[in-house]
Amino acid sequence: MNESIPQLSFYDDPALDAAFAALLGEVDAGRKEVRSEEQLEAFRLHWVGRKQGRLKLISESWLKAAPPEARKSLGMRFNQLKQHVEEALVFAPRNLVRETPEQGDVLAYTPWEEKAKNEKRGLPLDISLPGTTRAPGIPHPLLKTMHEIVSVFHHLGYSTNLGPQVESDFYNFEALNFPPDHPARDTQDTLLIAAQQSRPSRDRLLMRTHTSPVQIRTMIEQKPPIRIVIPGKVHRNDAADATHSPIFHQVEGLCVDTNITFSDLKGTLDHAMKALFGSDVKTRFFPSFFPFTEPSADVQISCIFCGGKGCRKCKHSGWIELLGCGMVDPAVFAAVTEERRKIDPSDDAYNPEKITGFAFGMGVERIAMIQHGISDIGHFYSGDMRFLEQFA
Numbered sequence: 001m002n003e004s005i006p007q008l009s010f011y012d013d014p015a016l017d018a019a020f021a022a023l024l025g026e027v028d029a030g031r032k033e034v035r036s037e038e039q040l041e042a043f044r045l046h047w048v049g050r051k052q053g054r055l056k057l058i059s060e061s062w063l064k065a066a067p068p069e070a071r072k073s074l075g076m077r078f079n080q081l082k083q084h085v086e087e088a089l090v091f092a093p094r095n096l097v098r099e100t101p102e103q104g105d106v107l108a109y110t111p112w113e114e115k116a117k118n119e120k121r122g123l124p125l126d127i128s129l130p131g132t133t134r135a136p137g138i139p140h141p142l143l144k145t146m147h148e149i150v151s152v153f154h155h156l157g158y159s160t161n162l163g164p165q166v167e168s169d170f171y172n173f174e175a176l177n178f179p180p181d182h183p184a185r186d187t188q189d190t191l192l193i194a195a196q197q198s199r200p201s202r203d204r205l206l207m208r209t210h211t212s213p214v215q216i217r218t219m220i221e222q223k224p225p226i227r228i229v230i231p232g233k234v235h236r237n238d239a240a241d242a243t244h245s246p247i248f249h250q251v252e253g254l255c256v257d258t259n260i261t262f263s264d265l266k267g268t269l270d271h272a273m274k275a276l277f278g279s280d281v282k283t284r285f286f287p288s289f290f291p292f293t294e295p296s297a298d299v300q301i302s303c304i305f306c307g308g309k310g311c312r313k314c315k316h317s318g319w320i321e322l323l324g325c326g327m328v329d330p331a332v333f334a335a336v337t338e339e340r341r342k343i344d345p346s347d348d349a350y351n352p353e354k355i356t357g358f359a360f361g362m363g364v365e366r367i368a369m370i371q372h373g374i375s376d377i378g379h380f381y382s383g384d385m386r387f388l389e390q391f392a
């Protein structure tokens with residue numbers, strides 16, 4: 001039975017606030033007591049029962065008795081109370097503990113303690129209810145392109161080798177046949193590690209300017225045959241602009257065996273370019289120069305945007321320059337042999353009379369920019385989600 005509603009003596013704001021605060025507290029207290037279906041029904045009748053519900057009684061005795069000027073503020077507070085009661089009726093059933101679950105009961109996505117409680121009661125988990133979604137991660141577009149390049153060569157039987165980014169002058173330059181006055185050695189291009197002046201020049205440390213030192217490291221450790229790809233970061237003292245960055249990525253390749261010829265190199269790279277850019281892509285080779293290969297060549301592919309007809313992207317030539325390559329210079333084999341003979345004086349594994357090899361290197365950024373039509377290299381490093389999400 002509902003106790004009767006006390007009459008209000010005053011209808012000013014402080015009096016109404018106090019009276020309604022007491023009622024809101026009453027609703028909360030009552031809601032917490034609900035532990036069974038019967039109690040829930042009693043709670044419902046107590047507040048919204050058609051004849052004796054407290055809401056009905058309050059509306060009858062207070063609203064009717066209120067002076068006209070107080071009706072608006074009283075009505076506002078009454079509606080708040082009504083809403084609070086309705087919410088309590090929605091949430092109170094969470095307290096219900098049935099001894100045995102009934103059909104239709106589900107374990108919703110609820111706070112941890114309630115979830116544990118419901119699991120104890122053996123309620124099934126409703127997997128159709130929305131959970132917390134977390135966006136899956138994706139490989140960075142550069143990493144994706146690097147993996148694509150590497151996997152083309154994996155399918156040809158190549159394995160992957162890695163090396164340090166802080167290199168010695170010997171591995172980065174000397175063993176690769178860079179003469180002492182070669183411009184790449186210039187401090188304008190190479191980032192040197194500080195305080196190396198007291199060391200012999202071959203031991204001075206620097207940030208590697210290419211992935212080629214890993215060719216030397218591999219050959220010193222391992223006899224032919226060698227077929228490796230070397231993906232990794234390289235560093236140069238370049239000002240950042242739309243096509244340059246002081247840190248960028250290369251994939252290098254090295255193949256050393258008996259009877260390796262320039263046509264093996266051409267065939268391998270032609271296959272790789274077709275695998276990366278599509279089977280109608282053509283390749284052509286131009287004479288070039290690199291200290292560690294002889295002869296050397298630049299490789300161009302037919303423009304993938306215009307199919308070779310000529311467009312803005314290929315500067316109307318129909319061709320895009322993509323990588324450098326060549327036959328391993330005998331001077332490189334000589335440097336490797338000198339190192340290997342420090343361990344075994346009779347070592348002859350890299351005798352250029354018996355073995356030959358080829359090497360190639362490509363910029364990952366350049367290939368990714370062509371693949372995706374990206375005009376500014378800076379997008380790769382900006383961490384802008386609007387850019388990165390396009391690769392998801």
Ligand SMILES: [Zn+2]
Pocket residue numbers: 303304305306307308309310311312313314315316318319
């Ligand atoms: Zn073109």
